[in-house]
Amino acid sequence: MAPRQPSAARGGPRRLEAMDTETARRPSRNGHHADGDPLAATPGPKGGRAGATRDTGHGATEDRPQRRSPLERLVRAVAGGARARVPVADLDERDPDFIRESLPGQWLLASLWFRGEVRGLGNVPEEGPVLLVGNHSGGNVPADSLVFTLAFSTYFGVERRFHQLAHNLVLSMPGLGFLRKYGLVAASPENAAQALNSGAAVLVYPGGDHEVHRPSWEGNTVNFDGRRGFVRLALEHDVPIVPVVAIGGQETALFLGRGEGLARLLMLDKLFRLKVLPLSVAVPWGLNVGDFLGHVPLPAKITVEVLPAIHLREQFGPDPDVDEVYDHVIETMQETLDALASERRLPIIG
Amino acid sequence: MRVGAAIDVAAPPQLVWEFVTDPARYLHFMNGITRWEVTTEQDRGLGARYRTLMRVGSAEVGGLVEIVECDAPRDLAWTSVTGIDQRGRWRLRGIGPTHPARTRVELRLQYGVGGSGIIGWIAEQVAAPAVRENLRRSLQELRRQAEHEQARAAAAARRASSGGGGR
Numbered sequence: 157m158a159p160r161q162p163s164a165a166r167g168g169p170r171r172l173e174a175m176d177t178e179t180a181r182r183p184s185r186n187g188h189h190a191d192g193d194p195l196a197a198t199p200g201p202k203g204g205r206a207g208a209t210r211d212t213g214h215g216a217t218e219d220r221p222q223r224r225s226p227l228e229r230l231v232r233a234v235a236g237g238a239r240a241r242v243p244v245a246d247l248d249e250r251d252p253d254f255i256r257e258s259l260p261g262q263w264l265l266a267s268l269w270f271r272g273e274v275r276g277l278g279n280v281p282e283e284g285p286v287l288l289v290g291n292h293s294g295g296n297v298p299a300d301s302l303v304f305t306l307a308f309s310t311y312f313g314v315e316r317r318f319h320q321l322a323h324n325l326v327l328s329m330p331g332l333g334f335l336r337k338y339g340l341v342a343a344s345p346e347n348a349a350q351a352l353n354s355g356a357a358v359l360v361y362p363g364g365d366h367e368v369h370r371p372s373w374e375g376n377t378v379n380f381d382g383r384r385g386f387v388r389l390a391l392e393h394d395v396p397i398v399p400v401v402a403i404g405g406q407e408t409a410l411f412l413g414r415g416e417g418l419a420r421l422l423m424l425d426k427l428f429r430l431k432v433l434p435l436s437v438a439v440p441w442g443l444n445v446g447d448f449l450g451h452v453p454l455p456a457k458i459t460v461e462v463l464p465a466i467h468l469r470e471q472f473g474p475d476p477d478v479d480e481v482y483d484h485v486i487e488t489m490q491e492t493l494d495a496l497a498s499e500r501r502l503p504i505i506g
Numbered sequence: 507m508r509v510g511a512a513i514d515v516a517a518p519p520q521l522v523w524e525f526v527t528d529p530a531r532y533l534h535f536m537n538g539i540t541r542w543e544v545t546t547e548q549d550r551g552l553g554a555r556y557r558t559l560m561r562v563g564s565a566e567v568g569g570l571v572e573i574v575e576c577d578a579p580r581d582l583a584w585t586s587v588t589g590i591d592q593r594g595r596w597r598l599r600g601i602g603p604t605h606p607a608r609t610r611v612e613l614r615l616q617y618g619v620g621g622s623g624i625i626g627w628i629a630e631q632v633a634a635p636a637v638r639e640n641l642r643r644s645l646q647e648l649r650r651q652a653e654h655e656q657a658r659a660a661a662a663a664r665r666a667s668s669g670g671g672g673r
Contacts, residue, residue, distance in 0.1 A: 257621040259590070260629030267563030268632070274564070303564060310565040313588050 195321070195345055195360065195385025245347035247354055250339040252314040259314075262306040269455045270404070271506065272303035276462035277311045285352040285395045286465065289386050291378045291489060292361035292368045293405025295436060296447040300402035303458045305338065305359070317356035321348055323365060325428055345389065352393045359400070362386045368405075369414045369434035369447070375406030376497040378489045380482075387468075387481045396465040399485055401492040403460075407503045408453030409438035415445075457506025459499070461492055507630035510614040511641040515649045517656035519598045519609045523579035525652055526596045526611075529556055535647040538640035540566050552576045555587065560640060562633050568592075592617040611648065613641050 266272040280286060293300055301320070308318055321343035326332060341347045343360065351358045361367070366381040378401075390397045415433035424430040438444040438451035466485065468476050500506050515522055525531055527550045532542035541559040548554050552573055559568040569589010575581055582596040593616040600606030615637065619626045 253621070256619060257623075257626070260619050260622045260626040263563060263565055263567075264625065264629050264632060266565065270564070272564030277566070307565050310567045310589075311559065313569055315588055 193362065193364075193381075193383035193385045195343065195348055195362065195389050196383065245341035245344075245350055246336075247317075247319065247339075247341070247351060247356070249336040250317070250319065251337040254334075254337040255309055255314045255339075259306065259309060262302060263310075266303045266306050266458075269453075270299050270303055270458040271455070272307070272458045272460070274304060274307035274460045274462070276464075277307060279462045279464045280308075280312070280357065280398050281396060281465055283316075283355075285355050285393065286357045286398055287352070287386060287390045287393075287395050288357060288359040288398050288400050288462075289485060289489075290359060290361050290400035291380075291402060291493065292363050293370075293375060293402060294408045294453060295369055295411060295434060295438070295451065297408065297450045297453050298368060298405055299408055299453050299456070299458050300405040300460060301359075301361075304400060304402065304460050307460070308357070308359075312357075317351075317354060318359070319351040319356045320359040321361070323429075325430065345385065348389055349393065352389075352395055360386050360389075365430060365432050366414065369411060369432050369436075370406065371413050372406050372409075372411045375411075376403065376493055378486055378493055380486065384478050384482045387478045387485070391468055391476060391478070391481075394469065396467045397481075397485060398465045399463040399489045399492070401461045401463065401489050401496065402458060403493060403496040403500065404456045404458040404506060407456035409436045409444070409451055411436045454504055456504045457500075459496055459506070461496060463488060463492060507618055507634055508614065508616040509634055509638045509641060510612060511638065511645050512610065512612040513645040513649050514601065515609045515611050515652050516607065517609060517652040518605070518607055519579040519600045521656055521659075522598050522609045522611055522648070522652050523582075525648055525655075526582055526598070527551075527576075527578075529554075531651075535644060535651050536560075536640075537643035537647065538562065538636075539644075541568070545570065550576075556584075560637070562636050562640075590617055590619050611645060613645055615641060 280288070290300070290304065292298055305318070305320065312318070317339075319339040319341050322335070322340045324342045327336065327340060327342050339356075341351060343364070348358055348360065362380040362383040362385065363378070364381075364383070366383075367379045370377070370379055386397070412435040414431075415435050416431060419425055419430055419433040422433065424433060433446050434444075436444045436447060436451070438447070439454065440452060441449075444451055466481075466488075468481055472481055472484075525535065529542055529544050529549055532539055536542065538560045539558065540561055541557060543557045544554065545557050546553065546555045550573070552575070554573045555570055557568070557570055559566040561567075567590055569592070570587040571584040571589075571592065571594070572587050573582065574585050575583035575595075580598055584592075584594050586592045593614075595612075595614045597612040597614070599610045599612075601608040601610055617633075617637070618630050622629070
């Protein structure tokens with residue numbers, strides 16, 4: 157069981173429009189973070205402007221009754237219901253035998269459809285907890301995850317504990333419960349801490365829905381939307397960060413935009429912690445709004461490169477600055493992504 | 507799925523045996539092998555374990571294997587402990603009645619993932635040409651290296667004998 161939050165942090169969704177993306181926000185119930193950074197915890201290790209919380213003027217009223225409009229009350233009630241369905245991480249749900257038996261199917265898909273190529277897995281420490289930080293592409297059918305998790309499982313063996321942090325909604329969707337057998341857990345500081353404490357390798361995509369739905373013409377850009385929770389998590393647990401850079405996922409459909417305004421208009425951010433309502437042109441839907449049912453990805457070549465581990469306190473001193481680490485990770489990943497992009501001659505073909 | 511390849515090498519079985527039992531040489535002559543790492547104190551012989559990986563398609567596939575048969579200089583077999591199911595065998599047979607100078611080398615590999623059903627069967631079939639090609643190229647490289655070693659040893663012997671005759 158994930159440890160419960162202090163009562164002050166167990167409120168429902170807050171209005172956080174005033175907060176910029178460089179500010180760490182407080183965790184809310186079940187590890188949901190209204191800012192979009194599911195790993196943003198209470199102030200952790202020192203350093204940087206990102207390590208500070210800002211008084212929004214709303215948090216202080218958490219335990220006081222508020223006057224709310226009927227619409228807002230309705231939204232909060234529905235959101236509360238949706239959040240209650242979010243599964244709490246149970247690491248025992250990971251099933252190595254299930255993963256092993258499904259490797260051939262994954263291998264077929266990754267090899268024949270995506271012509272996957274993963275380099276540098278030897279950079280992942282052979283044992284012990286590690287935070288794998290990746291850029292994410294491909295909308296709601298992220299091919300880079302498939303290619304990387306397959307390669308990780310065959311390289312280190314399914315016996316090595318390996319958990320992936322995913323949006324709560326992925327795990328709440330009917331029919332996707334089987335993903336928990338692969339080690340998928342809802343992204344929250346509690347679940348991530350639980351996984352790291354168990355000695356697992358943990359894969360996180362800080363950019364989340366913001367990055368995965370970026371327009372195709374921004375496909376070769378690492379965009380974590382300023383979410384620094386992963387840095388604090390690595391510092392708190394003193395685990396190395398291993399950047400994982402992937403290319404090709406944003407060529408599996410023509411992604412037109414995130415539709416953030418539309419998501420706000422429909423209050424999806426409050427209901428489901430969805431900041432986006434993406435638009436794309438994808439098989440078989442044509443114009444695809446939301447990508448809720450996924451799509452058939454185009455057979456774009458996926459290349460993944462795993463970079464050398466960053467041991468934060470060895471590299472940045474005993475009290476690393478969160479912003480400095482964040483900038484270093486982004487810069488390193490972007491340089492690699494640029495190099496991978498320069499290797500590609502044609503979209504999809506690779 | 508079982509795949510195999512065979513080749514004749516112009517070197518005696520004992521010399522080829524040195525190659526196939528030495529884990530340090532595997533990365534040099536085994537095509538597609540990205541890892542062949544000793545994980546036990548003993549580096550060869552019955553009970554020795556290796557962590558092995560072979561690049562096939564989009565992934566490096568393998569696992570921990572253990573030597574389960576070691577009959578010098580004829581048969582060396584291993585089986586998987588973790589990872590995908592696999593059994594491998596080197597089969598060396600001398601060509602010729604006595605003191606054979608040539609060796610028939612056969613490499614067999616049986617692999618699969620138990621419980622993966624029809625999808626697993628399809629994956630095994632799809633992977634087979636790549637695995638077979640890896641084995642074929644590995645044997646070619648083994649032959650090149652073994653015959654080079656044989657030629658070098660023969661030259662050294664000739665030098666030694668001619669040097670001895672001159673005195």
